[in-house]
Every structure is written in structure tokens, then in C-alpha cells.
Amino acid sequence: MASWDDLVSYVRVRYEIMRQARDELWFNLPTTGERTQLVVVRQSDGDDGHPWVQIASPVAKLSDLDLPKLLELAGASVVGGVIALDGVAVLRDSIPLEDAGLAVFERSFRLIVETADELEKELTGTDVH
Numbered sequence: 367m368a369s370w371d372d373l374v375s376y377v378r379v380r381y382e383i384m385r386q387a388r389d390e391l392w393f394n395l396p397t398t399g400e401r402t403q404l405v406v407v408r409q410s411d412g413d414d415g416h417p418w419v420q421i422a423s424p425v426a427k428l429s430d431l432d433l434p435k436l437l438e439l440a441g442a443s444v445v446g447g448v449i450a451l452d453g454v455a456v457l458r459d460s461i462p463l464e465d466a467g468l469a470v471f472e473r474s475f476r477l478i479v480e481t482a483d484e485l486e487k488e489l490t491g492t493d494v495h
Contacts, residue, residue: 368468370409373419376468377407395475397483401493405479409463417463421446421474423482425455426490439485445477457482 368376370389377383377391385392389409394402408420425436428450436455440448446459459478461470486492 367464368471370417370419370463372468373407373463373471376471395479397480401483401487403479403483403486405475407475410460412460412462418460419463419471420458420460421471421478422451422456422458423478425457425482425485426492426494428453428455431455431489436485436489439488440481443477443481445474445481455485457485 374386374391377393381393381395383391383393384404391407393405395405397403403423406420406422408422410418410420412418425431425448433455436448440446440457443457446457449456449458457478459474461474483493486494
């Protein structure tokens, strides 16, 4: 079982934090070659009243994407779902904070980031996020 403070400490030791707020961390994770991918981790309360951690990684601007193709490709992933946020397609997933250990967080970070990066590469051929 992990707390938000445990997760913040875990991330701070392993990654360079770009931005931190009370319930939010922004950092980059390396993917393949020279590619990196932004990940945003937020603590939030679920509808069940329990704390959750939301893991999100941008794919590309909506205007730069073939949205049906994005949805088709994202549907093959075992993690996350695609949302639109401020004109950007974002791959996002949530984990119940109380039920997960730090290894689950690392695995989820990696899966979300690698999938978002693969989607970005396939759909745009760029490495913006």
C-alpha cells in the first residue's frame, strides 16, 4: 500500500521533476532511442471517496491527428483510454492509491508513456511530447 507522499518520493528519486504542485507531478520519461515522453501524475478522489492516482501522457494535438485511426490504435492497448484535453489527445489511466504498491505505479507509468509515444510516432512521425 502506498501513499501520495510515497509516490512523490519514489518519482523524485528516479526522474527529474519539471513541475510540481500540491497534488500533481510533471516529468519526462525516456522511451526509445532519443525519444522522451511527458507524463503527468495527479492525485484525485474517486467517486468512491478513496484516493486515486491519474497517469496521463499527451499524444498530439487533435488537429494533427486522424482521430478514427488514433481510436483504433489506442483500442489495442491494455492500459488507458484516449481523452481530449485543451485541444490535445491524451492517453490516461487511473490506479487506486490505497491498493497499489510502487511497482504497480512504475509499470503503469511505463505502459502509458510507451503507448502514448508509440501512438505519437505512428500517427505524426514526430517527438513533440
